[in-house]
Amino acid sequence: MAVKIRLSRHGKKGYAFYHIVVADSRAPRDGKFIEKLGTYNPNTNPATIELQFDRAIKWLQNGAQPTDTCRAILSYKGVMMKKHLLEGVRKGALTEAAAEERFNKWMNEKAAKIAAKTSKLADDKRSQAADRQAKEAEVNEARAKALAAKKAEAEAAAAAAAAEQAEATEAAVEETPAEA
Numbered sequence: 001m002a003v004k005i006r007l008s009r010h011g012k013k014g015y016a017f018y019h020i021v022v023a024d025s026r027a028p029r030d031g032k033f034i035e036k037l038g039t040y041n042p043n044t045n046p047a048t049i050e051l052q053f054d055r056a057i058k059w060l061q062n063g064a065q066p067t068d069t070c071r072a073i074l075s076y077k078g079v080m081m082k083k084h085l086l087e088g089v090r091k092g093a094l095t096e097a098a099a100e101e102r103f104n105k106w107m108n109e110k111a112a113k114i115a116a117k118t119s120k121l122a123d124d125k126r127s128q129a130a131d132r133q134a135k136e137a138e139v140n141e142a143r144a145k146a147l148a149a150k151k152a153e154a155e156a157a158a159a160a161a162a163a164e165q166a167e168a169t170e171a172a173v174e175e176t177p178a179e180a
Contacts, residue, residue, distance in 0.1 A: 002024070002025040002065070003022060003023070003024060003034065003059070003062075003063065003064040004022070004023055004024075004025045005059060005064050005070045006020075006021060006023060006067045007070060008023075008029060008033060009029065009030055015043060016042065016043070017039070017040075017041050018039065018041075019038075020037045020051060020056075020073065021034070022034045022059050022064055037051060038050045038052055040073055045121060046117060046118065049073055049076065051074075053082075056074060056077075056079045057082055057083055061083065061086070078103070078106065078107055081106055082103055085102060085103055
C-alpha cells in the first residue's frame with residue numbers, strides 16, 4: 001500500500017483550510033485517511049501551520065511520500081531537515097549531538113527569519129495607515145479651504161447685495177421730496 005502525506009481540503013468556498021493527513025494514495029482527496037498530522041491555513045500572512053513534528057518524522061521514516069505542497073510545508077517546519085540529519089546519524093556520518101546542534105541552529109535561524117517577516121509586515125501596515133491618514137488630512141484641508149473660499153465669496157456677494165440695496169434705498173429717499 002502506497003502511503004502519501006497530503007492535504008485534505010476543508011473550509012468554505014473561497015476560504016480554504018487544510019488538514020495535513022497520512023492517507024492511502026488510492027483514497028479520495030477529502031476521503032478516508034490513516035492519521036491527521038496537523039492543519040494548514042493559507043489565509044493568514046504568514047500561513048498558519050500546526051504540525052505533530054514527531055509523528056510526521058515517523059511516517060517519513062516509514063516510507064510515506066509527501067506531495068509537493070506537503071513537502072514544502074514539512075520543509076518549512078523543519079521536518080525534512082530533521083529527517084535528513086537522522087539519516088546521517090543512522091549511516092554514521094554524524095553523531096546524535098552534532099545533528100541536534102545543527103538542527104537547533106537551523107531552527108533558530110528560521111525563527112529569526114519568520115520574526116523579521118512578521119515585524120516587516122506589521123511595520124508596512126503601520127506606515128501604510130500613516131500614509132493614508134496623511135493623504136486624508138491633505139484632502140480634508142483642501143476641502144476646508146475650498147469651503148472657506150466659497151463662504152467668503154457668498155458673504156462678499158451678500159455684502160455687495162446689501163450695499164446695493166442700501167444705495168437704492170438712499171437714492172429713493174433723496175429723490176422723494178419731504179413733505180413739510
